[in-house]
Amino acid sequence: MDFSLSPEERALRDSIVKFSRGVLNDHVAERDRQQEFPRELWRKCGEMGLPGLPVPPEYGGSGLDAVGCAVALEALGYGCTDGGLVFSLSAHLLACVVPLWKHGTEEQKRRYLPGLCDGTLVGAHAITEPGSGSDSFSMRTRAERVAGGWKLNGTKTFISNGPVADVAIVFAVTDADKGFHGGTTAFLVDTGTKGFSTSRKFEKLGLRTSPVGELVFEDMVVPDEAVLGKVGGGSVAFGSAMDWERALLVAGHVGTIERLLETSVAYARTRTQFGQQIGKFQSVSSKIADMKVSLEAGRALVHKAAWMLEHSRTASLDASIAKLFVSEVLLKSALDCIQIHGGYGFMVEYEVERTLRDAVGSTIYSGTSEMQRSIIGRWLGL
Ligand SMILES: Cc1cc2nc3c(=O)[nH]c(=O)nc-3n(C[C@H](O)[C@H](O)[C@H](O)COP(=O)(O)OP(=O)(O)OC[C@H]3O[C@@H](n4cnc5c(N)ncnc54)[C@H](O)[C@@H]3O)c2cc1C
Structure with a gap:
């Protein structure tokens, strides 16, 4: 078993992080305030191949396998601070593009996939x-x-x-x-x-x-x-869309948890109270340690679920496990990140609170946490 990224996956991750930071992150707080969908940035994501990650190149996609898609979406969630844009892209890709690619006729695929993959169309x-x-x-x-x-x-x-x-x-x-x-x-x-x-x-x-x-x-x-x-x-089209969405939508959340972790570490190292860095207080470092565990466990669950999408008859159980775990630790990590930042975390200008607001929906969309537990229970014969 190899836990390292291949040189190609590493290059993919680096290029998406660089693109996200350089192109997608300006004026996010203002866009968030105005509830503005950045269609121009959507087109730029299209130039990067993001809206069609797993689709074969003959239909205009990037031709990545499912684990490659997980690496790409994690990089996007890590690099891009516009959680809404990451979510819109993921929903478009996993719940519209993927079922069309998996279940569409040749004519449907030729008609829609190129535009859905290059950022011209939104699904x-x-x-x-x-x-x-x-x-x-x-x-x-x-x-x-x-x-x-x-x-x-x-x-x-x-x-x-x-x-x-x-x-x-x-x-x-x-x-x-x-x-x-x-x-x-x-x-x-x-x-x-x-x-x-x-x-x-x-x-x-x-x-x-x-x-x-x-x-x-x-x-x-x-x-x-x-x-x-x-x-x-x-039900067949819905089932395969949900397997891909539950397994991979949370790949972006894993990236977000890594960003929260780094933000928290940096703040805990520089903020001093009572004459020492706040990270030296065990109750602060424990929160950060939990974030690290969430990141590593979440990434492993997502990679396994992604692998199952292509190597097993069904990925439904693993997709639900990944979705449930990552969405819940994302929410906890976002809340802990605010707590570590104290009053500054609560203020909009520090751009920490937005991640918490963005995270709340993750335990609801694509099937609530309660429904994921119910699906897992059914798989266990309950
Ligand atoms: C940001 C966002 C984006 C979304 N995007 C889409 C989209 O693109 N396409 C789309 O079709 N839908 C979308 N949804 C809808 C989403 O899938 C539903 O909100 C979700 O499935 C829950 O349905 P509901 O809101 O009607 O809540 P309800 O089903 O009414 O649930 C209310 C509460 O009861 C609980 N509950 C219900 N049934 C059970 C049960 N059997 N056992 C235990 N608890 C139960 C739920 O877990 C929840 O806590 C989106 C939702 C959000 C928040």
Whole structure:
């Protein structure tokens, strides 16, 4: 077993950290205040190949394996202080680009992937509804057969990138008698389609540069070619999107934990109280030691889950373990980082509090911590 990065992975990490620090980190506090999605920076991320990391080059992607994607996203989460941008890119990549690449027809892939990979297009993934979140299988959005296609009616909520997306994967019930497995279908929808609208953009606690909104479908007709995978195969497309998202979205969080760790160490070494560095107080250094353990354990879990994506029939258990652990230690590390900074950590200008606000959503999106524990319990036969 080799725990070191290959020379290529090291070079990838270094180039993304350098790009993030040099290009993505200006005026983040202001963007956060204004809740502004930086479309121009999205295009620059496209030039770096970030929105299409695992997609084969023939479709415009970077052709990385899943562990390479983990290395790249960790580097982004470490180098880029705009947590909303990192989140938007990760959601686009893992919940829209990946299922399209895995389940799309040749025509769908040729049509959408190049633009989704080069930063021209923004993608979204829409399953949550006002009445169904954790219990997403009880969705009410319906697609009924019409000549040459499907007519969709319903509302999706909390959709990342929804207000700015060009293309969205939308889940709808196509056969209520069959239930989620066999009775739901994923559709690949241009957001310019007649009957598609974004009814609202939410104001949020954190990740404020990542727009989240509500999507409404009113007699929206899409052709048969819009079906992603098979009719009735929505649960398959959803399952593979969730495996990739849960395993790799938190790779960025691992990078963020490393940044919190370094920030905390630097502050604990320079801030003095009672005539000594605060890092010499055991209750301060213990928090930092816990961050280091979180970083190492989180990285190992993410790399294993990423490896499982390509070497096992299912990565679902490992993806849930990684998602649960990393999101919870991210939240704890962000809170501890503020505590170590004392009053300065609480002030916006020190740019520590934003990481905590950004971290809170991590135990909710992509399945709450409670749901991850429930999935892990099911795998254990409970
Ligand atoms: C920042 C952000 C981005 C998001 N992006 C997207 C997106 O791009 N696409 C998308 O489709 N959705 C997205 N979501 C929605 C997200 O997936 C849901 O919010 C999440 O699944 C929880 O659903 P809910 O909010 O309806 O809460 P509920 O399901 O109503 O849960 C409320 C509480 O009850 C608990 N609970 C519910 N059921 C159980 C159970 N069986 N056992 C134990 N506890 C339970 C939950 O854990 C939670 O604590 C996003 C959410 C956020 C916050």
